Structure formats: structure tokens, C-alpha cells
Amino acid sequence: MAEFTIIGGNVSGIAAALYLTEKGHTVTLYEHRIWNKPCGSAISLEFKEYLYNEWGVELNEAHQGKYMIIGLPNGNHVEIESPFVATTRLELQEKLLQLLKEKDISVNITGKRLTATEVMEVATPQTIVATGYSKLTHQLLQRTWDPKDVAHVVRFDGMVKNAEYPDNHYIIIDNKVTGYGWLFVGDNNHLNIGIGGEERSLPHNFSWKAYFDRFLSILREKYHIKIEDDLPIQGWKLPLPVNKWKYHVSYVHNGIEFIGVGDALGMAHPILGAGIEPGWLSGWCLAEATDEKGHIDTKKYQKLLRKNIKITSGRRLDIFLATMMRSRLPYKNLFAYYALKLFTRKMIATMRKHHWYKVHIYN
Numbered sequence: 489m490a491e492f493t494i495i496g497g498n499v500s501g502i503a504a505a506l507y508l509t510e511k512g513h514t515v516t517l518y519e520h521r522i523w524n525k526p527c528g529s530a531i532s533l534e535f536k537e538y539l540y541n542e543w544g545v546e547l548n549e550a551h552q553g554k555y556m557i558i559g560l561p562n563g564n565h566v567e568i569e570s571p572f573v574a575t576t577r578l579e580l581q582e583k584l585l586q587l588l589k590e591k592d593i594s595v596n597i598t599g600k601r602l603t604a605t606e607v608m609e610v611a612t613p614q615t616i617v618a619t620g621y622s623k624l625t626h627q628l629l630q631r632t633w634d635p636k637d638v639a640h641v642v643r644f645d646g647m648v649k650n651a652e653y654p655d656n657h658y659i660i661i662d663n664k665v666t667g668y669g670w671l672f673v674g675d676n677n678h679l680n681i682g683i684g685g686e687e688r689s690l691p692h693n694f695s696w697k698a699y700f701d702r703f704l705s706i707l708r709e710k711y712h713i714k715i716e717d718d719l720p721i722q723g724w725k726l727p728l729p730v731n732k733w734k735y736h737v738s739y740v741h742n743g744i745e746f747i748g749v750g751d752a753l754g755m756a757h758p759i760l761g762a763g764i765e766p767g768w769l770s771g772w773c774l775a776e777a778t779d780e781k782g783h784i785d786t787k788k789y790q791k792l793l794r795k796n797i798k799i800t801s802g803r804r805l806d807i808f809l810a811t812m813m814r815s816r817l818p819y820k821n822l823f824a825y826y827a828l829k830l831f832t833r834k835m836i837a838t839m840r841k842h843h844w845y846k847v848h849i850y851n
């Protein structure tokens with residue numbers, strides 16, 4: 489049995505804490521704050537059920553919606569039955585942290601971001617870095633993401649007044665920022681609206697506010713959704729490497745081995761940017777790679793990640809599509825639209841087939 493320090497208490501850090509504790513180890517987790525992370529917050533139905541069945545976590549704010557509409561800014565679109573629920577990051581983090589406390593896992597809400605020096609004071613010989621896209625991740629894991637692998641994203645999340653819209657989720661592909669915009673519906677006029685794209689594709693002096701407002705106009709004019717203007721937005725960054733495996737999973741610094749999970753390793757899907765479930769799964773893989781004495785075998789961990797995070801990486805189709813979307817091809821919007829139209833069902837079927845959240849890790 490061993491003791492572990494985990495820095496970062498959102499999905500991936502929390503998952504690592506839970507699974508390591510299940511294996512009999514002792515964990516102390518440090519998190520800056522409980523917050524509503526700027527995020528689309530879409531998770532699969534299966535993951536929602538898994539959290540409830542396996543851990544008793546009930547997400548009351550999660551909403552499925554009827555259809556998912558995938559479209560272009562000109563209004564061309566396809567619809568499929570909604571494959572996911574839109575939840576809120578605040579509820580997800582709050583309930584998961586509560587679960588840790590019920591399991592007697594030590595949780596420290598620090599009220600500030602820990603510095604690398606402060607981390608050294610609380611570090612265990614193998615310390616888990618679950619700090620997502622942040623300065624600390626960069627310092628501890630020596631990750632320097634290529635700008636083409638980083639998405640900059642802004643979103644509004646809250647109640648809207650005077651809105652009129654069907655009970656559908658929307659994803660609108662937009663070439664201008666090599667990315668897409670979304671509108672996810674919640675209960676009682678709760679909407680999550682965002683837009684983001686590849687950092688290097690953004691022109692100099694780009695205004696996210698103007699771009700977000702333009703997205704609202706597209707929703708109004710081409711998709712007949714009535715929403716007021718001037719919604720406040722918040723931004724964040726997300727690493728989306730196409731080839732995740734060229735980066736190392738750990739880094740030794742002053743005799744401490746720092747091991748990444750979740751966004752700190754860039755685990756989100758390279759096209760969709762979905763990183764909640766891969767983040768969770770990476771925490772699980774980490775615990776599976778830990779032996780009884782409490783040593784994390786990082787080679788085994790990397791192997792488990794490759795094998796299990798099917799929805800985000802190893803598949804040739806995803807790598808091909810992600811590379812095409814990052815290219816400078818003409819008619820990229822159209823290409824992306826047809827690719828999503830053709831492959832969305834396949835992507836969703838793959839996610840369901842590798843239903844790791846219900847069963848076990850494939851060794």
C-alpha cells in the first residue's frame with residue numbers, strides 16, 4: 489500500500505483518487521476551487537448511468553434533448569437522435585468531490601493555484617498531475633503543446649431570457665476558426681453555447697466576443713433559434729493532439745516522478761474535444777497500472793491508455809479526419825460536414841462498443 493498526492497480535483501484527478509483508494513492506497517487530493525469550468529459538458533448517456541450505478545452519483549441537471557443537429561453556417565444540416573446528455577461542470581465536480589469525502593479521501597480545496605515549489609512540499613515519490621491545461625502542468629510534465637494541437641474555446645452557460653428553440657442539441661462546423669460552435673440545451677431555459685477552434689488558425693487581433701455574437705446570428709437566422717444578444721462568455725484552452733503517443737506520460741523532477749492524467753496528457757478527442765470520459769478513464773488506467781505495493785508502472789499505464797482510450801486516439805479514422813480538418817484544404821467546412829455526417833454514427837457506435845465505463849479495463 490502507498491500514499492499518493494494528486495494535484496487537480498476535476499474529472500481525471502477525482503477518478504484517479506477513487507480507483508487508487510479502491511485498490512487500498514491512501515490519497516490526498518489538492519484542488520484550487522470548485523467551479524463551473526468553461527466546457528460544453530456533454531457526456532454519453534452510458535457514462536451518466538455508470539456514475540449513478542457504480543458510484544451513486546446522480547446528475548440532476550443532465551438533459552438529453554431530442555435530436556443532435558450537425559450543420560454548416562449556411563443552414564445545411566443533418567439530424568440524428570441525441571446521443572448524449574448536456575450536464576453542468578459545477579454539479580459534476582461538486583458531486584464527485586462529495587463522493588471522495590464520503591469515502592474518506594482527503595480533499596484540500598486550496599483557494600489558490602499551487603505553485604511548483606508548493607507542490608514539492610506535499611509531493612509523494614510518484615505524484616499525479618491532473619491540472620489540465622495550465623502553467624503547473626507545463627512545469628511539472630514539461631509539456632509544450634504545438635499551437636496546432638491547442639483549441640481556444642469560449643462559452644456561455646446559464647439561463648436565457650426570451651429564448652425560443654426546439655429541444656435539440658446543435659453542432660455547427662466553422663472553417664473560420666478550424667473548429668465548431670455548439671448549443672446544448674438543458675432544463676428550464678438553461679443553455680450552454682460555445683465556439684472554439686485551433687489556436688493557430690485565429691487571425692491576429694481576433695475578437696472572441698464578435699465571433700461568438702456572429703455564431704448567435706447564425707443560430708437565429710439559419711436555424712431559427714431565438715436568443716438574446718450580449719450573453720457573457722468565458723474562455724479556456726484545450727490540448728487536442730492528434731498523435732498523443734509521441735508525448736511522455738511522466739517526468740522526473742527533483743527525484744519526484746510526476747505522472748499525468750486527463751487534459752494534462754491531452755486525452756480529449758482530437759476532433760470533438762470531448763475529454764470528460766477520457767479523463768476519467770485515464771485515472772482508472774493509472775490505478776490499474778499500480779501494483780499492490782503502490783508503484784505505478786508508467787510503461788503499463790501508457791499501454792493501458794493506448795488500448796482503452798479508443799474514442800480519442802488510436803483509431804486510424806479519427807487520426808485521418810483530425811489531420812484533414814487541421815489542414816489548409818479549400819472547402820474544409822463542406823468536407824467536415826460530410827465527414828461528420830458519414831462518421832458520427834460510427835464514432836458514437838465506437839464509443840458505445842468500448843463501454844469501459846460499465847465493464848472493466850482491457851489489459
Ligand SMILES: Cc1cc2nc3c(=O)[nH]c(=O)nc-3n(C[C@H](O)[C@H](O)[C@H](O)COP(=O)(O)OP(=O)(O)OC[C@H]3O[C@@H](n4cnc5c(N)ncnc54)[C@H](O)[C@@H]3O)c2cc1C
Nearest residue numbers: 496498499500520527528529530602620641750751763764
Ligand atoms: C470550452 C470547452 C468545452 C468543452 N466541452 C466538452 C464537452 O462537451 N464534453 C467533454 O467531454 N469535454 C469537453 N471539454 C473538455 C473537458 O473539459 C476536459 O477534457 C476535461 O475537463 C479534462 O478534465 P481534467 O480533470 O483532466 O482537467 P480539468 O477539468 O482542466 O481540471 C483540472 C483541475 O485542476 C485544477 N488546477 C489547475 N491548476 C492547479 C493548481 N496550480 N493548483 C491546484 N489546482 C489546480 C483546476 O482548478 C481544475 O479543476 C471542453 C473543454 C473546453 C475548454
